[in-house]
Amino acid sequence: MLISLLKIVIFFAVVVALTLGAIHLAENGQNLLLQYGGTEIVLTPVKAVIALLLLLVVAWLVVKLLGLLLAFFHFLAGDETAISRYFDRSRRKKGYDALGDAVLAIASGEGKLAQDKAARAAKYLPDRHITNLLSAQAAEVAGDDSRANQIYRRLLDDDRTRFVGIRGLMRQELNKGDTATALLLAQKAYAIKPRHKEIQNTLMELEMQEGDWKGARRMLREKQRQGEISKDVRIRRDAVLALQEASDVLAQGSSISAREAAISAAKASPDLIPAAVLAARSYLAQNDGRNAARLLEKTWSVNPHPDLAACYAEIAPNETPTERLSRFKRLIERNADNEESRLLKAELLLAAEDFPGARRALGDLAETHPTVRTLSIMAAVERGEGADDSVVRGWLARALTASRGPQWCCDKCQNVMSDWAPVCDNCHGFDTLTWREPVEKRSPHMPAATTGAEMLPLLVGAPKPAEGETAELVEDSDPKAAEADQKPKADKKQAEEAEVVEPDYLGKPGYVQPEPDYTPKAEEKPKASAAKDQQADHAAEKPAENSAEKPVNDAEKASGADAETPAAEAKQKPEEPREMVRPDIMPPDEADWNNSKQKR
Numbered sequence: 001m002l003i004s005l006l007k008i009v010i011f012f013a014v015v016v017a018l019t020l021g022a023i024h025l026a027e028n029g030q031n032l033l034l035q036y037g038g039t040e041i042v043l044t045p046v047k048a049v050i051a052l053l054l055l056l057v058v059a060w061l062v063v064k065l066l067g068l069l070l071a072f073f074h075f076l077a078g079d080e081t082a083i084s085r086y087f088d089r090s091r092r093k094k095g096y097d098a099l100g101d102a103v104l105a106i107a108s109g110e111g112k113l114a115q116d117k118a119a120r121a122a123k124y125l126p127d128r129h130i131t132n133l134l135s136a137q138a139a140e141v142a143g144d145d146s147r148a149n150q151i152y153r154r155l156l157d158d159d160r161t162r163f164v165g166i167r168g169l170m171r172q173e174l175n176k177g178d179t180a181t182a183l184l185l186a187q188k189a190y191a192i193k194p195r196h197k198e199i200q201n202t203l204m205e206l207e208m209q210e211g212d213w214k215g216a217r218r219m220l221r222e223k224q225r226q227g228e229i230s231k232d233v234r235i236r237r238d239a240v241l242a243l244q245e246a247s248d249v250l251a252q253g254s255s256i257s258a259r260e261a262a263i264s265a266a267k268a269s270p271d272l273i274p275a276a277v278l279a280a281r282s283y284l285a286q287n288d289g290r291n292a293a294r295l296l297e298k299t300w301s302v303n304p305h306p307d308l309a310a311c312y313a314e315i316a317p318n319e320t321p322t323e324r325l326s327r328f329k330r331l332i333e334r335n336a337d338n339e340e341s342r343l344l345k346a347e348l349l350l351a352a353e354d355f356p357g358a359r360r361a362l363g364d365l366a367e368t369h370p371t372v373r374t375l376s377i378m379a380a381v382e383r384g385e386g387a388d389d390s391v392v393r394g395w396l397a398r399a400l401t402a403s404r405g406p407q408w409c410c411d412k413c414q415n416v417m418s419d420w421a422p423v424c425d426n427c428h429g430f431d432t433l434t435w436r437e438p439v440e441k442r443s444p445h446m447p448a449a450t451t452g453a454e455m456l457p458l459l460v461g462a463p464k465p466a467e468g469e470t471a472e473l474v475e476d477s478d479p480k481a482a483e484a485d486q487k488p489k490a491d492k493k494q495a496e497e498a499e500v501v502e503p504d505y506l507g508k509p510g511y512v513q514p515e516p517d518y519t520p521k522a523e524e525k526p527k528a529s530a531a532k533d534q535q536a537d538h539a540a541e542k543p544a545e546n547s548a549e550k551p552v553n554d555a556e557k558a559s560g561a562d563a564e565t566p567a568a569e570a571k572q573k574p575e576e577p578r579e580m581v582r583p584d585i586m587p588p589d590e591a592d593w594n595n596s597k598q599k600r
Helices: 002-030 043-075 083-109 111-124 130-141 147-153 162-174 180-192 197-209 213-225 232-254 253-266 272-285 289-302 306-313 323-337 337-353 357-362 373-386 388-402 453-460 469-476 477-501 524-541 541-547 554-559 566-574 593-599
Strands: 030-035 040-042 407-410 433-436
Touching: 002 323, 002 524, 030 162, 040 147, 043 593, 083 111, 083 130, 083 180, 111 130, 130 147, 130 197, 162 180, 162 197, 162 433, 180 197, 197 469, 213 232, 232 253, 253 272, 289 323, 306 323, 306 337, 323 337, 337 373, 357 373, 373 388
Parallel strands: none
Antiparallel strands: 030 040, 407 433
16 A cells, blocks of 8 residues: 555656746757767757657667677577577477367377377477377377377386376276286375275275285275274175185185185175175084074075075085975074065975965965066976966966066166176176166167967966856856857858759759769768758648748748658659750750749
């Protein structure tokens, strides 16, 4: 505040002094006289001021020219001057422009352009660590791994870029599949930056792939100490690593170390099923069935699994089905409402041949959650109770298209594995396998896939009806529906009779045997004549009934005579000679077909 006020006062003082000086010169009227070599120059006050300003400008120009000349000599000598700084600024500007273009080319995936721009940036910029890093990334984008490897090795010479060089070389080795070399590089990178999260995860994954479970467990503790993971997560993952370490130790023949590692893993994470199974079997190897049963029951109460039941059965392998059912009640009661417990109980009852009890234990699982295991149990129950084969085949056919039930599924990539493992085979995720039913991936716009269940009625067949069911179905059926069903049958029967009955014109006067194309079937003629004879005999015994049920010709209706007389006369009367008539000529009009038929 005071400095600003002082500047204002000085400014006004200068302005006042100049004003007073100009007024004094104007009032006195005195001129400025300059003499040089006999020459006098008289200047008025205004001209004197202008001449002074011009003199100052000339002096400034002379000084600048002298400085420029001196700088030129320094420039020629190689010293830093204003001229060199000017050219340096110009080169730096060109270098940064090329650097920016290279970064954009790398981001857009243009490897060749990125390499050209990176080379141009390295030409103009003195910062080699930046340009080398940019050149390495450009070479990776262009697919030139050898060039990138050379640049990464060049970065190892500088302390500022040594970590970047090691990380780049590590990534190249990972892409090649050389996990052993990548593990050594990851350890060096971790030594430089122990808090680098990516290096920690990569080092831990490589240690697990190489089977260094102790090193992976140390890394877990270090991540917890740095606050990267919580204590619960660290305990769970440490239990998984301890279990895998125990499996490897057991494979090498050291059962004592494996038992200790498995027991510690089971205690750290009771819901870890493989750890509980391995620990229980280690107890069984020491003939300690009590602790094995206690451990399995504790794990069953948290997460039931078929492997736990199988291991629980190994405690007493020679017991009878009834004894096993009694012993397993303690295990089932730990989590009785779970679906796995109900399935286990149903299977034990099946082994004991208690089929109604197995059906009760299974409940409605076959309808609410049909799986291969559930439907197979239902098929066994139906078979045990003596059901029809079609019923059993029906349950088994449904099992073909049903879900397989819970499996070891990866929560990260939904991969399904047959056995548990600490690392997923597909996405290499650590501790991502859970015992659950896999999720079926289907696009919302894609129609449901045909599973073949529509063909099951044709493959299985209908069950045989029980005695008495046929009569009940007939009585309970709708009369209209029955009449509709009988109508096609009657029509079909009439059509069959019409095919058998011989036409009326056969054997009449004037009939000529037609061409072969029109000849009736040889099989139908004797059948038709036999049918006529049977009808005639039957008409003689029951004329009234035949007249109502069987069609009668016009001559019989007109005469009203008994049906027996024409038939007897036709048999006794000799056959009259027939007049041969061509089939392509119409018979005479006086021919009486009905009378001739009656005469026959």
